[in-house]
Amino acid sequence: MKTQQADVAVIGAGTAGMAAWHAATQAGAHAVLIEAGAFGTTCARVGCMPSKLLLAVAHGVHDAQQLKPRGVDGTATLQVDGRLAMQFVRRERDHFVATVLKEVASFPPECVVRGRAGFEASDSGSHRLIIDDAWRLEARSVVIATGAVSNVPSEFKVFGKRLLTSDDIFELETLPQRLAVFGAGPLALELAQGLSRLGVEVCVFGRDGKIAGITDKSVHDALAKSLAREFYFDPDASVHEMLLEHGVPTITFRATDGMTRREQFDAVLVATGRRPALKPLMLEHTGIALDERGTPPFDHTSMQCGTSSIFMAGDCDGTRPWLQDATDEGQLAGANAARFPDVKHVERKVPYSVVFCQPQVALVGTSIETAERNVVDGFVSFEDQGRSRIDGQARGALRVYAEASTGRLLGAQLCGPQAEHLGHLLAWAVQLRLCVDEVLTLPFYHPVVEEGLRTALRDASSKLYARRGETAPHLAAAVGLS
Numbered sequence: 001m002k003t004q005q006a007d008v009a010v011i012g013a014g015t016a017g018m019a020a021w022h023a024a025t026q027a028g029a030h031a032v033l034i035e036a037g038a039f040g041t042t043c044a045r046v047g048c049m050p051s052k053l054l055l056a057v058a059h060g061v062h063d064a065q066q067l068k069p070r071g072v073d074g075t076a077t078l079q080v081d082g083r084l085a086m087q088f089v090r091r092e093r094d095h096f097v098a099t100v101l102k103e104v105a106s107f108p109p110e111c112v113v114r115g116r117a118g119f120e121a122s123d124s125g126s127h128r129l130i131i132d133d134a135w136r137l138e139a140r141s142v143v144i145a146t147g148a149v150s151n152v153p154s155e156f157k158v159f160g161k162r163l164l165t166s167d168d169i170f171e172l173e174t175l176p177q178r179l180a181v182f183g184a185g186p187l188a189l190e191l192a193q194g195l196s197r198l199g200v201e202v203c204v205f206g207r208d209g210k211i212a213g214i215t216d217k218s219v220h221d222a223l224a225k226s227l228a229r230e231f232y233f234d235p236d237a238s239v240h241e242m243l244l245e246h247g248v249p250t251i252t253f254r255a256t257d258g259m260t261r262r263e264q265f266d267a268v269l270v271a272t273g274r275r276p277a278l279k280p281l282m283l284e285h286t287g288i289a290l291d292e293r294g295t296p297p298f299d300h301t302s303m304q305c306g307t308s309s310i311f312m313a314g315d316c317d318g319t320r321p322w323l324q325d326a327t328d329e330g331q332l333a334g335a336n337a338a339r340f341p342d343v344k345h346v347e348r349k350v351p352y353s354v355v356f357c358q359p360q361v362a363l364v365g366t367s368i369e370t371a372e373r374n375v376v377d378g379f380v381s382f383e384d385q386g387r388s389r390i391d392g393q394a395r396g397a398l399r400v401y402a403e404a405s406t407g408r409l410l411g412a413q414l415c416g417p418q419a420e421h422l423g424h425l426l427a428w429a430v431q432l433r434l435c436v437d438e439v440l441t442l443p444f445y446h447p448v449v450e451e452g453l454r455t456a457l458r459d460a461s462s463k464l465y466a467r468r469g470e471t472a473p474h475l476a477a478a479v480g481l482s
Contacts, residue, residue, distance in 0.1 A: 002135040006032045008337045009139035014041045016314025017145035019330025027338035036116035039104045040097040043323045050093040050170045051190045058197035082175030119285040141309040141337035148274035148315035156270045162249045164269045176266035184211045186355040188271035193357045196231040206235035212355045215367045216413040222397040223415040276316040301345040303333035309340045352427040354420045359396035362423025365411025365430040374404045378460025382416040385452040393417035398456050407435035418449045436461050
């Protein structure tokens with residue numbers, strides 16, 4: 001069997017893998033990039049970008065329809081052509097994919113390997129990878145960046161060809177009339193709302209009451225209330241039966257009104273999450289530890305698996321499934337793989353994620369479950385917030401968390417207008433270790449949505465000072481005590 005040598009082998013050519021290859025190469029290593037599937041990254045092909053393109057069309061339609069109560073009515077001539085809408089999504093999606101393909105094409109040909117890699121048992125100091133059972137690659141270090149694949153529980157396979165995942169929904173030639181969506185995570189919500197606003201009758205079935213990773217009840221309930229105004233939405237669905245009746249997906253379930261309903265759909269979208277694509281790698285041959293899911297535990301500050309020269313990066317590690325983190329992890333893993341055993345550790349950025357449904361969702365830093373007990377919170381509802389009401393987006397809620405002993409911001413959960421921007425402000429404040437009162441000294445213009453953030457911060461400040469038996473500065477000024 002033919003054998004080739006490399007300093008670093010990077011398995012997977014997605015966002016994390018390409019970042020790892022660049023970092024290893026820049027560190028002076030001879031790195032190879034191995035890919036078994038199509039180039040183009042999950043984000044560009046089936047994730048971030050096509051879903052946002054679909055939402056751009058859908059939100060445009062929705063915004064136009066919302067003008068009628070304001071005296072502007074063009075709804076009589078407003079029509080959605082599902083075929084043209086999906087052509088637009090694919091055309092623009094392909095533009096983003098082409099950008100990635102152009103980057104891959106710029107890599108030296110000898111550094112790109114096409115084929116499926118799996119580990120071979122080895123007692124030498126290097127790792128042996130078998131490529132397509134045809135030849136062997138020996139590498140001093142390995143970065144695993146194989147990404148994740150759609151998770152389709154076996155009970156849904158009864159729907160056969162009527163079953164859709166987020167990997168293939170963007171290939172629809174036109175839109176279905178009725179769609180059942182299983183899942184209430186970020187992508188499920190984005191696709192469900194986008195398709196609903198384009199005229200598809202959507203029913204969303206969640207599990208265990210969870211929505212988009214939100215753990216704060218007030219924020220969770222505000223989002224559930226808002227979404228339920230647009231389409232059937234049950235985050236804690238009780239499904240009695242699923243079958244394909246005369247070729248038509250048929251679902252029997254207990255509805256949110258307590259009644260049993262039996263509904264038929266044109267298709268069923270299963271968006272119940274993604275699982276790390278690790279099984280083909282045969283990690284059991286590496287000798288590194290594996291957890292019950294077959295995932296190797298690793299150090300988040302170095303991406304190193306134990307003391308080995310194997311590193312993780314991107315979706316396959318099952319922790320932060322967001323593009324910006326895939327890039328950071330790839331760069332860290334690639335650089336450490338190149339300089340192994342001189343492994344460096346870094347302080348990771350504050351966790352931050354966004355869901356682009358309306359109202360948008362943003363999760364920043366420490367959640368209420370994982371925060372220390374010594375915590376105060378600050379709350380605001382957007383239902384009567386000035387700018388939100390002006391813009392016709394008066395829905396949602398925000399809660400911030402701060403350390404009671406110091407006032408330092410720890411995190412926030414919110415759903416509301418412009419949450420992607422409010423979330424950025426909060427993520428920066430948390431990473432800079434700012435205190436509530438420090439953020440309150442910064443300028444807030446009027447009328448802007450950021451005033452809602454100020455309301456939540458003032459609420460937290462009041463609670464901080466109340467614990468000390470004092471009056472918060474902003475309240476003291478208001479009553480002439482300062």
